[in-house]
Amino acid sequence: xxxxxxxxxxxxxxxxxxxxxxxxxxxxxxxxxxxxxxxxxxxxxxxxxxxxxxxxxxxxxxxxxxxxxxxxxxxxxxxxxxxxxxxxxxxxxxxxxxxxxxxxxxxxxxxxxxxxxxxxxxxxxxxxxxxxxxxxxxxxxxxxxxxxxxxxxxxxxxxxxxxxxxxxxxxxxxxxxxxxxxxxxxxxxxxxxxxxxxxxxxxxxxxxxxxxxxxxxxxxxxxxxxxxxxxxxxxxxxxxxxxxxxxxxxxxxxxxxxxxxxxxxxxxxxxxxxxxxxxxxxxxxxxxxxxxxxxxxxxxxxxxxxxxxxxxxxxxxxxxxxxxxxxxxxxxxxxxxxxxxxxxxxxxxxxxxxxxxxxxxxxxxxxxxxxxxxxxxxxxxxxxxxxxxxxxxxxxxxxxxxxxxxxxxxxxxxxxxxxxxxxxxxxxxxxxxxx
DNA sequence: CCCGATGATTCGTA
DNA sequence: TACGAATCATCGGG
Numbered sequence: 001x002x003x004x005x006x007x008x009x010x011x012x013x014x015x016x017x018x019x020x021x022x023x024x025x026x027x028x029x030x031x032x033x034x035x036x037x038x039x040x041x042x043x044x045x046x047x048x049x050x051x052x053x054x055x056x057x058x059x060x061x062x063x064x065x066x067x068x069x070x071x072x073x074x075x076x077x078x079x080x081x082x083x084x085x086x087x088x089x090x091x092x093x094x095x096x097x098x099x100x101x102x103x104x105x106x107x108x109x110x111x112x113x114x115x116x117x118x119x120x121x122x123x124x125x126x127x128x129x130x131x132x133x134x135x136x137x138x139x140x141x142x143x144x145x146x147x148x149x150x151x152x153x154x155x156x157x158x159x160x161x162x163x164x165x166x167x168x169x170x171x172x173x174x175x176x177x178x179x180x181x182x183x184x185x186x187x188x189x190x191x192x193x194x195x196x197x198x199x200x201x202x203x204x205x206x207x208x209x210x211x212x213x214x215x216x217x218x219x220x221x222x223x224x225x226x227x228x229x230x231x232x233x234x235x236x237x238x239x240x241x242x243x244x245x246x247x248x249x250x251x252x253x254x255x256x257x258x259x260x261x262x263x264x265x266x267x268x269x270x271x272x273x274x275x276x277x278x279x280x281x282x283x284x285x286x287x288x289x290x291x292x293x294x295x296x297x298x299x300x301x302x303x304x305x306x307x308x309x310x311x312x313x314x315x316x317x318x319x320x321x322x323x324x325x326x327x328x329x330x331x332x333x334x335x336x337x338x339x340x341x342x343x344x345x346x347x348x349x350x351x352x353x354x355x356x357x358x359x360x361x362x363x364x365x366x367x368x369x370x371x372x373x374x375x376x377x378x379x380x381x382x383x384x385x386x387x388x389x390x391x392x393x394x395x396x397x398x399x400x401x402x403x404x405x406x407x408x409x410x411x412x413x414x415x416x417x418x419x420x421x422x423x424x425x426x427x428x429x430x431x432x433x434x435x
Numbered sequence: 436c437c438c439g440a441t442g443a444t445t446c447g448t449a
Numbered sequence: 450t451a452c453g454a455a456t457c458a459t460c461g462g463g
Contacts, residue, residue: 231442231459254452285451286443293453294441 064182076185100203103210112152112213147220155213162209166202170195234287238267238279242287246295247309253292260284 063069107113177191234242245263246253255263260281267279295302 233441233460283442287441289452289454290442293455296453 060183073185077187077190080185081187081189097207100207100210103207103214106214107155107210107217111148112155112217113210148217151213151216151220155209158209159206162202162206166199169202170198173198234267234279234283241266242284242291243305243309244313246288246291247306248313250306253288253295255284255288257281260288 104113173194174191177186177194180186181191242263245255245259249255263284264279264281267284
């Protein structure tokens with residue numbers, strides 16, 4: 001009993017961290033002796049010399065060269081393996097982490113990560129494609145895409161860095177273990193397990209990276225959505241262009257895709273001279289959608305505007321008419337259609353003529369000579385040309401779309417007649433004038 | 436700060 | 450899928 005405690009004190013009384021373990025101390029005065037033993041050990045450590053180290057090295061070498069060493073080593077490994085396995089069990093098989101899968105899916109969907117572990121170049125292509133899908137939607141993606149690209153780049157570089165670090169660390173540990181396996185019973189299986197552990201650790205780090213990347217994308221997205229909400233009014237020129245088109249096509253204010261593009265381009269051109277952002281096609285669509293519904297809801301409110309724009313277009317039209325008339329006079333008056341004959345079917349031109357004729361003296365008596373067939377044709381043609389939309393509209397199937405009911409009105413209640421005749425009494429129900 | 440104007444979004448529909 | 454209708458959210462003038 002006495003001897004045993006003494007042995008423990010000298011051998012195992014100090015833990016790895018260096019703290020003395022509180023061993024059961026016998027009732028006699030072994031405390032002093034304990035201190036003395038520690039002092040002895042310390043003294044021995046302090047007095048280790050190169051010579052003693054060399055001695056130890058030589059002893060080690062001798063052991064390594066012992067003929068029984070391999071056999072004993074394998075036995076030791078086996079024993080260790082058995083105890084280790086019994087403690088740890090077989091928890092090596094790792095089921096795919098659902099959270100990790102979720103993150104991967106999301107990154108894939110957001111176009112940040114490509115197909116994992118298959119090809120790096122393909123990843124970029126799919127990413128750009130994934131972003132490109134929504135590119136034409138109501139938002140200008142340039143900013144968003146740039147930011148997303150930034151995130152993607154950071155993600156990939158970080159991922160690569162982690163991969164590299166993992167590999168380096170793994171090889172380092174493997175080398176270390178192999179080195180140590182000469183003095184300690186370390187089986188290859190154990191090394192493999194250690195490598196697995198390292199990989200798992202690094203994969204958790206990777207998951208953190210993925211998580212933070214996801215968060216970044218989410219933040220970007222939310223900010224992006226906020227940006228969409230944060231609207232800016234269009235510039236005056238842009239509104240003017242859109243209004244001109246709207247009121248000159250009042251009977252059917254449904255611009256085709258080409259016309260929308262044209263309008264967007266036109267607005268962008270005028271905007272480029274001043275400040276403001278460009279206008280996308282979907283913004284044009286939004287504008288027309290809003291305009292139609294709001295015009296229809298309260299025609300009276302837009303009466304003035306309609307007259308204004310009718311006059312405006314008429315002015316530009318007459319300017320073109322003058323040229324057209326001049327042309328037709330210099331050329332042959334019998335063939336007024338210098339362009340294609342289909343241009344007569346421009347639906348908007350009729351509206352302009354009607355609104356022009358309906359203007360209450362503000363514009364109509366002054367310049368428009370609305371008498372005579374050939375001149376009317378010239379006007380129509382000229383308007384079609386001066387507005388510059390004829391190319392997009394001519395022969396466009398989209399231009400006679402869904403809701404057209406016989407007379408070409410885009411709604412029964414709202415026909416160009418509303419522009420020509422004041423609609424104060426009958427039609428002004430004012431359902432939501434004050435909301 | 437109020438309130439109308441207006442661009443954007445959402446949802447139901449044909 | 451484009452459109453109408455309702456609604457949201459911001460802008461901007463008074």
